[in-house]
Amino acid sequence: MMERHIVTESLAVQLLKEYRTGASFFFSSPERTILAEGVFAAVPEAEGLNQMENLTQRADAVLRQAKQAGQKRPIVVGAVPFDETKPVQLTVPDEVWHAGPLTFDQDEPKQPECATFGYDIQPVPAPEEYMNGVKQGLAGIAAGDFSKIVLSRSLHLTSPIKIDIGDLLNSLARHNSRGYTFAVDVSERAGGESETVRRTLIGASPELLVSRSGFRVSANPLAGSRPRSHDPHEDQRRAAELLASAKDRHEHAVVVEAVASALRPFCRTLDVPSEPSLITTETMWHLSTEIKGELTDLSISSLELAAALHPTPAVCGTPTDLARAAIKKIEPFERGFFTGMVGWCDSEGDGEWVVTIRCAEAEERALRLYAGAGIVAGSKPEDELAETSAKFRTMLRAMGMNSE
Template identity: 60%
Template structure:
């Protein structure tokens, strides 16, 4: 087998040629990546969640690709779960295509409204049960054992026909100019039925470009309004909210603490800023650093950060344990990370949110909310409902 890189293609062509089960697709605001075939798989057996062993195996696979005559710069691509003890999906593809950014305005105009026929929808857990879980989380916070916990819920949509993943992916891309659109096959074995993780994440976990490191944690959110004046009021209130600024500060400090050992310099803005998606306002902070050791690669940085308090909580170990007790489903790749890292150590890894898993006639949507002192269960429920809209609208559905 030979690994090759192709750059002379258009971004829209990569989106058009996406194939469920055989393509890895990843689009950022500045470039588009599509990968096909499998040269080497990063096996899970024997890793047992040990990050250093996982990184060693990735580097060995990239070296093997280079020795096999890879043209250009071989990559590892794929998805990591919320709990790295779970199954991972990382591989070195045979063919890599790079292009510039997607034509977002064109994709917006061409957006197709209906991607589902008849369907049934089931919330997991039910809304009242989710509010009860938030109440339990607040009790842990009041006791002093937790400072923050992120609790999530899921929507299961079953349909009469197969899920049209390429069309949903195209719709997601058309509404995500400032974020990251992705699709990756996450089935455990090639003989299993196809299972696709896809979404439109607004959150960069970390990127490395030469010596430069960037992280962009988001925490503190409020749903958008279709009324411009109300939308502006909500944005201003979020920026001024003591509760949301505290939630955001917890995440930023955790990210900074994880990056400092790797960086010669690290710049952190004094104040958060606002970023918007089609459905949400978020508090955002962009951290920029310069690596102290040029041998540190993007996957090493991503694993050092993951999971941040933006998707888990703090302290991390207790928050994760409480999540597993309170959430009635297994997160899997939701709140994990998706991205790529090359043989030179450069790469991008994003937080796997605003996402779904599609398998045959079932698609599972996921959304979570950060719980801190002052959180209200009904408002956290409303926040998750708003976050579901990213995927629901991509399927031509406007409401739960």
């Protein structure tokens, strides 16, 4: 039986230390820290090809089973992939600990051991191929196939020693204290336990897809970005340029309207600011809009809201179906859980779901990092390449690789 432990904020860091690769789910936000262990039951696959179909109902059924087994307020945790035909990785854990937000002292985390030995790095696709893909996306926009497409690339890193996922998670949390840090077991168990491919989805997303607390709903779409600079004057110049950019503001407005349109059917009221603001991470500036609403009905869960939003134009494009089809043709790899969603939803419907960006899928001695950029009319391939390079720095810095 799961016991729901409530601990003080001062012990949030202890939950981070208690994370165990392959055995735990970890999620931290500006509101709380969650550590979950064990698997009471997994949310089953859908019978048809579309794994998003009836997702909320399948999760609710598992939560009811957990309640019948004695759990007072069970919780679903895990990740949903970008591709709707791929299985979700959602479970009701055996045991969950909750704390307030993470707070750290000023001590710098030690450099991950792998950084000392170095990684072999392979970009997929190569930079030139990525820019060619952007040109294909621009051709599709010019032809009227879609108005925006998000194209991504990956870095495949191989380590000479076993990667310590716990150390990497700790470093990510310390370097991204204002965002959402997560680690989810996404191992593939095809053919039996002996053939399991152990894999962890790990990252520090700046983007809240949606949260629900009682009747209150929040979403924080991001679109439009600039890399940070170590020079304070240049950093502020880039921020001001982003806020004034007609191209980026249009790209941002498209995403905000899509998120608002998806939320309106569920909400009695919805507050959508008319102007974006700026938020910052260690590596990026982003245009940001905080959308807040009030639900019409408490039966609408955070998972139902998240499923209605996924994927937003911030990670896919507009129109969604046409952009997603083009992505599958242009990108030379499967996105997996990148640009999907990760988070939690309890049996009362409360929860938090974030967009799975600034992330990697980690195996014993390998990491696959992902980064994408939104392509609209007027985009330049070399600028989009530079943007993805800047977005890689969230993971690379946490790994002790402080390249510009």
